[in-house]
Amino acid sequence: xxxxxxxxxxxxxxxxxxxxxxxxxxxxxxxxxxxxxxxxxxxxxxxxxxxxxxxxxxxxxxxxxxxxxxxxxxxxxxxxxxxxxxxxxxxxxxxxxxxxxxxxxxxxxxxxxxxxxxxxxxxxxxxxxxxxxxxxxxxxxxxxxxxxxxxxxxxxxxxxxxxxxxxxxxxxxxxxxxxxxxxxxxxxxxxxxxxxxxxxxxxxxxxxxxxxxxxxxxxxxxxxxxxxxxxxxxxxxxxxxxxxxxxxxxxxxxxxxxxxxxxxxxxxxxxxxxxxxxxxxxxxxxxxxxxxxxxxxxxxxxxxxxxxxxxxxxxxxxxxxxxxxxxxxxxxxxxxxxxxxxxxxxxxxxxxxxxxxxxxxxxxxxxxxxxxxxxxxxxxxxxxxxxxxxxxxxxxx
Amino acid sequence: xxxxxxxxxxxxxxxxxxxxxxxxxxxxxxxxxxxxxxxxxxxxxxxxxxxxxxxxxxxxxxxxxxxxxxxxxxxxxxxxxxxxxxxxxxxxxxxxxxxxxxxxxxxxxxxxxxxxxxxxxxxxxxxxxxxxxxxxxxxxxxxxxxxxxxxxxxxxxxxxxxxxxxxxxxxxxxxxxxxxxxxxxxxxxxxxxxxxxxxxxxxxxxxxxxxxxxxxxxxxxxxxxxxxxxxxxxxxxxxxxxxxxxxxxxxxxxxxxxxxxxxxxxxxxxxxxxxxxxxxxxxxxxxxxxxxxxxxxxxxxxxxxxxxxxxxxxxxxxxxxxxxxxxxxxxxxxxxxxxxxxxxxxxxxxxxxxxxxxxxxxxxxxxxxxxxxxxxxxxxxxxxxxxxxxxxxxxxx
Numbered sequence: 001x002x003x004x005x006x007x008x009x010x011x012x013x014x015x016x017x018x019x020x021x022x023x024x025x026x027x028x029x030x031x032x033x034x035x036x037x038x039x040x041x042x043x044x045x046x047x048x049x050x051x052x053x054x055x056x057x058x059x060x061x062x063x064x065x066x067x068x069x070x071x072x073x074x075x076x077x078x079x080x081x082x083x084x085x086x087x088x089x090x091x092x093x094x095x096x097x098x099x100x101x102x103x104x105x106x107x108x109x110x111x112x113x114x115x116x117x118x119x120x121x122x123x124x125x126x127x128x129x130x131x132x133x134x135x136x137x138x139x140x141x142x143x144x145x146x147x148x149x150x151x152x153x154x155x156x157x158x159x160x161x162x163x164x165x166x167x168x169x170x171x172x173x174x175x176x177x178x179x180x181x182x183x184x185x186x187x188x189x190x191x192x193x194x195x196x197x198x199x200x201x202x203x204x205x206x207x208x209x210x211x212x213x214x215x216x217x218x219x220x221x222x223x224x225x226x227x228x229x230x231x232x233x234x235x236x237x238x239x240x241x242x243x244x245x246x247x248x249x250x251x252x253x254x255x256x257x258x259x260x261x262x263x264x265x266x267x268x269x270x271x272x273x274x275x276x277x278x279x280x281x282x283x284x285x286x287x288x289x290x291x292x293x294x295x296x297x298x299x300x301x302x303x304x305x306x307x308x309x310x311x312x313x314x315x316x317x318x319x320x321x322x323x324x325x326x327x328x329x330x331x332x333x334x335x336x337x338x339x340x341x342x343x344x345x346x347x348x349x350x351x352x353x354x355x356x357x358x359x360x361x362x363x364x365x366x367x368x369x370x371x372x373x374x375x376x377x378x379x380x381x382x383x384x385x386x387x388x389x390x391x392x393x394x395x396x397x
Numbered sequence: 398x399x400x401x402x403x404x405x406x407x408x409x410x411x412x413x414x415x416x417x418x419x420x421x422x423x424x425x426x427x428x429x430x431x432x433x434x435x436x437x438x439x440x441x442x443x444x445x446x447x448x449x450x451x452x453x454x455x456x457x458x459x460x461x462x463x464x465x466x467x468x469x470x471x472x473x474x475x476x477x478x479x480x481x482x483x484x485x486x487x488x489x490x491x492x493x494x495x496x497x498x499x500x501x502x503x504x505x506x507x508x509x510x511x512x513x514x515x516x517x518x519x520x521x522x523x524x525x526x527x528x529x530x531x532x533x534x535x536x537x538x539x540x541x542x543x544x545x546x547x548x549x550x551x552x553x554x555x556x557x558x559x560x561x562x563x564x565x566x567x568x569x570x571x572x573x574x575x576x577x578x579x580x581x582x583x584x585x586x587x588x589x590x591x592x593x594x595x596x597x598x599x600x601x602x603x604x605x606x607x608x609x610x611x612x613x614x615x616x617x618x619x620x621x622x623x624x625x626x627x628x629x630x631x632x633x634x635x636x637x638x639x640x641x642x643x644x645x646x647x648x649x650x651x652x653x654x655x656x657x658x659x660x661x662x663x664x665x666x667x668x669x670x671x672x673x674x675x676x677x678x679x680x681x682x683x684x685x686x687x688x689x690x691x692x693x694x695x696x697x698x699x700x701x702x703x704x705x706x707x708x709x710x711x712x713x714x715x716x717x718x719x720x721x722x723x724x725x726x727x728x729x730x731x732x733x734x735x736x737x738x739x740x741x742x743x744x745x746x747x748x749x750x751x752x753x754x755x756x757x758x759x760x761x762x763x764x765x766x767x768x769x770x771x772x773x774x775x776x777x778x779x780x781x782x783x784x785x786x787x788x789x790x791x792x793x794x
Contacts, residue, residue: 014512014553022549025521029529029544045543046501046568056566058505058548063555104443108455108564110507115411116633124422132426146442147426151455151562152419156411156631157611158460158560163552167505167564169453171443214554234553235628236513 009328010338012241014234015214018295034179036303038098038289046171053174055101059091060110060165064213066232067265069118069161070221070249073229074261078122082130083267084164085109087210089134089145090268091293092168094345098289100178101170102276106148107131110165115154117231118162124152127164141200141273142280160231176279180288182304184376187354188311191271192367193292193344194318199365200273206256206263207318211293212338213264216320219328220245220260245327255319263320271345274361278347282360288348292340300346301382301397308377311346313388314369318342333393336386348374406725407735409638411631412611415692431576433700435495435686443568450571452498456488457507457562461610463629464662466515466558467618467646470626471658475519479527480664481561482506484607486531486542487665488690489565491742495686497575498567499673503545504532507562512551514628515559521549524561538597538670539677557628573676577685579701581773584751585708588668589764590689590741591715596762597670603653603660604715608690609735610661613717616725617642617657642724652716660717668742671758675744679757685745689737697743698779698794705774708743710785711766715739730783730790738785745771 016022032040033053044052061084068080089107096105109131113119135145145168194207208216218233218241225243226233233242247253249261256263278284290300300309317325321341325332335341347357354370361368377383382397413419429437430450441449458481465477486504493502506528510516532542542565591604605613615630615638622640623630630639644650646658653660675681687697697706714722718738722729732738744754751767758765774780779794 015551016512016516019549021516021518021521025518025525025549026547028522028525032545040546042503042543042545045503045541045545054503054543054545056503056505056545056564058507058546058564060507060509060548060550062550063552066554106439106442106451106453106566108453108566110455110457110562110564112457112509112560112562114631114633115413119413119418121418121422124418125425128422128425144442146439146451148429148439148442148451148453149437149455149564150423151457152416152422153457153459154412155460155560155611156633157463157614157629158557160555160557160632163509163555163560165507165509165548165562167453167455167507167546167566169503169505169564169566171568214552217554231632232554234511235557235632236511236553 010215013214013218034177036180038180038291039095041099041177044171051174052171054171055096055099056167056169057092057096058165058167059095060163061087061210062213063217064210065162065164066217067261070229070232071261071265072123074249078120078126080265081123081126083265085127085130086134086267088164088166089131090270091210092166093270093272094291096168096170097272097275098178098180098291100176100279101172102272102279103142103144105168105170106146108148108167109150111152111162112155112159113152113162114156114159116156137200138272142276143272178286178289180303182288182307182348182374184307184374186287186348186374187351187370188309188372188374189347189354189357190313190343190369190371191274191345191347191361193269193340193342194266195367196365205269206266206320207342208264208266208320209340209344210268215338216264216324218243218245219324220247221249222246224248253319253323274364274366277360278357282356284349284353284356286347286349290346292344292346296338296340297336297384297386298395300384301395304382306377306380308375308383308385309372310375310385311372313341313343313371315390317389332388332391336388341388407612410611410615431574433577435577435688436492438496438574441568448571449568451568452493452496453564453566454489454493455564456492457560458484458607459610460614461607462559462561463614464658467626467629468658468662469520471646475517475523477662478520478523479530480662482524482527483531483664485561485563486528487667488607489563490667490669491688493565493567494669494672495575495577495688497573497676498569499669499676500539500541502565502567503543505545505564506547508549508559509552509556510549510559511553511556513553534597535669539673540669575683575686577700579685579704579745579771581704581771583684583745583771584748584767585706585769585771586744586751586754587710587740587766587768588671588742588744588758590666590737590739591663592764593762602666603663603717604739605661605663605717606737606741607665612735613661613721615640615642616721617644618646619643621645650716650720671761671763674757675754679753681746681750681753683744683746687743689741689743693735693737694733694781694783695792697781698792701779703774703777705772705780705782706769707772707782708769710738710740710768712787714786729785729788733783733785
């Protein structure tokens, strides 16, 4: 039962990791076509074809945009916003992979900005260029994205700096849907959120992704940031919480040759080429996909019924998570409920196919490991038995 | 040439009415399938069918959400957020009408909030209920909307109160597109943005819509608001600009029996049932549709080539706009570049069909008038010759 409840330190930052209230409010919409799928799946509202469905997914870069704003203020360069554009897309794209949608998306982008602070045209140019470059690169790997619409709003009375969101929409055959009805007896393959550049990437990635950035910013970045850039923090936060970390943004992240700011700004890696190859080329029998985002590894508790997920993430955790843990004093269990800890996609398949899944991922230069299996839960509730960095704990639904 | 440049007072509020920089940045994406259509039209990225296209449109309620937040703080009631949900949808839906898309949309919603100030579950419930109620009502009038996805993000380091955005996406036959290639010789029928409830509405509407709300808030609402609710304003605004108007939110709006706050919160009226009936039922030869939003009536300058729009909006302007003008000291010309002034949709058609367009609109209880015509522009550039409230002026592209 150690997994219940939210991290108090996280809640004091004004962020709900579990989003219980959001899930309750959205439940009023009804379940969509599939009760427990990773994304809401809708009937074909475009044409009413019972063999097709429509999925439209919304998400954004969240407060990661503040880091790009800090980089912009520190260097005068807006280029970090290219990665923010990728973050906003991948937070949608990789959720959509989890229902089996692997290509043919239209992308709509929303930029809400404080025009005086973030109205430099170079910022918008970087966001547009980042969107185009990502879509173009994905196209080379068989994942078609049409950059289809967008809105930029000057809302200085609401937004302190800048926010970047996106919506991806697709229409697909219902027969291709993955319902994430996870059963006992499956292997769990974890795909690495960072490491050396994948075949479809240009640079090393810290693995941070796009979740837990409120905590990571305030716990890693320190003296000076709050004073120099008060617009980069909530005015209601108690002063002892604001940018209280040990690092200047340009300090080196221990164990790496990158700065803390660069590591935190690593664009969220997509697994789209890998999942497309698993489903379309190798036609492997993938039974479930779980994108580890808000709520961290506790996310898997939402899928299946009476399933115990037994997962070993290994002894080595990417440097950025080690630094956050050291700076914050959080336990690994608390860390696991917020961060991906280096593994941001779980692929569930029959055990005899696990090695093939690992092989496909590694073929793209994405590290993968057979991280565990699903079992029957003795308690009847979903449970996650997680081992990471030589610690072991159990989270339950 | 009187129409060039932006209102200085508007710019000081941190808002660009013309969005020149945005149009320039987005031009990097290329024109889409139709050079000058109202919304970007994309090839069929879902299925690659050359006879179909995909339109995905993003927009939001902008800073109008601050008014719902003020209502919530003043009364403890979150119900005003139902209208904000409608605002966010209609800002997309009515733009999409202008390319001829009248039904079969999937809606994705994005709520970015400061959890401590706007995390009351009643706010999210009101947004979800408002979205559902609007979609359901539209369905009764043949406009199908599937509420298909959403994201609620706690981003207190970026957002002071709450922001509500939406994306609407549809797939349609290319043959049904309206390209807005406006020519001389067309009649212009204006549809009223407010007035008594239309057949598909429940309440009177001030006509304010969802544009110019930054100006309207600061120029109408006054003493006390800035002091009581500092979170409702940009911290960089000069104090003489912030909530400097004559009215308390609960004061009566002159010429009406509503409060100023209620009038400003009137949900944006949709014209979807009217336009659907024009195109699908009456099959009238509509040559163009112009949704008067950001940039106000200057928006028409973007459509056609060498066209002079001659438009008479009549002598009577809805009370909310009269109050903004009185409080701000703006000219009607400046007002026309920000606000719809009571007429938020222009329908362009051959003159012999104008009376039929008016008839269809009135059949829905939506006031309409033959407001003018398109002519050949002597200058070769697009021009708008606008008469409103007994003043006359010319704006040029």
